[in-house]
Amino acid sequence: MNIAVQNVCFAYNSHPILQNVSLEVQKGQVVSIVGPNGAGKSTLLKCMARLLKPQGGTVYLNGKDIAGQKSRELAKAMGYVPQNIRDVFPFTVLETVLMGRKPHLTWDVGDEDFRVVTQVMKFLEIEELAERPLDQLSGGQKQKVFVARALAQQPEVFLFDEPTSNLDVRHQLEVFATIKQLAVTEGRTVIVVVHDLNLANRFSDTLVMLKQGAIYAAGKPEQVITEDNIREVYNVSVAIMESIYGNYVLPLEPLKESAG
Numbered sequence: 001m002n003i004a005v006q007n008v009c010f011a012y013n014s015h016p017i018l019q020n021v022s023l024e025v026q027k028g029q030v031v032s033i034v035g036p037n038g039a040g041k042s043t044l045l046k047c048m049a050r051l052l053k054p055q056g057g058t059v060y061l062n063g064k065d066i067a068g069q070k071s072r073e074l075a076k077a078m079g080y081v082p083q084n085i086r087d088v089f090p091f092t093v094l095e096t097v098l099m100g101r102k103p104h105l106t107w108d109v110g111d112e113d114f115r116v117v118t119q120v121m122k123f124l125e126i127e128e129l130a131e132r133p134l135d136q137l138s139g140g141q142k143q144k145v146f147v148a149r150a151l152a153q154q155p156e157v158f159l160f161d162e163p164t165s166n167l168d169v170r171h172q173l174e175v176f177a178t179i180k181q182l183a184v185t186e187g188r189t190v191i192v193v194v195h196d197l198n199l200a201n202r203f204s205d206t207l208v209m210l211k212q213g214a215i216y217a218a219g220k221p222e223q224v225i226t227e228d229n230i231r232e233v234y235n236v237s238v239a240i241m242e243s244i245y246g247n248y249v250l251p252l253e254p255l256k257e258s259a260g
């Protein structure tokens with residue numbers, strides 16, 4: 001499935017945030033959205049997940065406006081992992097991951113649902129947490145549970161909002177390797193918001209850099225991750241270093257003058 005955002009404008013209480021944002025993500029592609037705090041990344045993802053209704057523009061799933069689609073169909077097609085998972089109900093880990101199967105359930109949880117959930121929990125190495133209540137987990141453990149819930153949902157399109165922000169370096173790599181695998185091996189479509197420019201650089205096909213609610217740069221990672229773009233958008237100086245593993249970004253210092 002492909003997902004397209006066309007001229008989306010969004011305002012919270014008539015305070016404009018997104019300004020004419022357009023992007024298209026093809027089946028089998030990983031697109032990372034980067035940008036400073038408050039740039040509108042989460043707002044954009046919520047518009048794509050239909051959790052927010054844009055005042056202008058349209059989001060299309062396989063060419064169909066999502067505004068008119070049935071909730072259950074949308075839930076089957078799109079999996080969304082929110083950024084803020086602090087306020088959780090005291091469900092167990094197993095119950096939470098099983099909730100990912102909800103769009104697929106007919107009457108009750110079936111063998112196939114348990115099979116998928118068990119497989120996903122094993123894969124993300126959280127099976128030993130199965131009976132633990134969610135509100136007693138560490139930030140990183142909780143984050144993995146929400147990634148697991150989205151995987152269990154088996155949607156065509158994944159929307160991840162900073163899925164690795166609480167994870168240690170090993171788990172960050174695991175989650176991004178999983179994201180890449182979803183796209184390459186299973187042909188899923190993945191949109192991921194991430195602050196780590198090196199992870200974005202390494203694991204995405206396309207990078208979208210947001211500045212104050214508008215797309216500042218978009219394209220291949222090496223076209224977007226440049227010293228100039230990063231200075232203009234984040235107001236920091238960086239060095240782009242070449243290595244045998246590809247380029248990487250070394251942040252140097254915050255600049256005093258506003259980048260305008």
Ligand SMILES: Nc1ncnc2c1ncn2[C@@H]1O[C@H](COP(=O)(O)OP(=O)(O)OP(=O)(O)O)[C@@H](O)[C@H]1O
Nearest residue numbers: 012013017035036037038039040041042043044083
């Ligand atoms: N529910 C809300 N009501 C009013 N304003 C909001 C709401 N949610 C976000 N905003 C504002 O909209 C702007 C964009 O917020 P958003 O959460 O999309 O940013 P972000 O790019 O995801 O930032 P971060 O990197 O910190 O997660 C911010 O200025 C924020 O204060």
Ligand SMILES: [Mg+2]
Nearest residue numbers: 041042043083
């Ligand atoms: Mg955010």
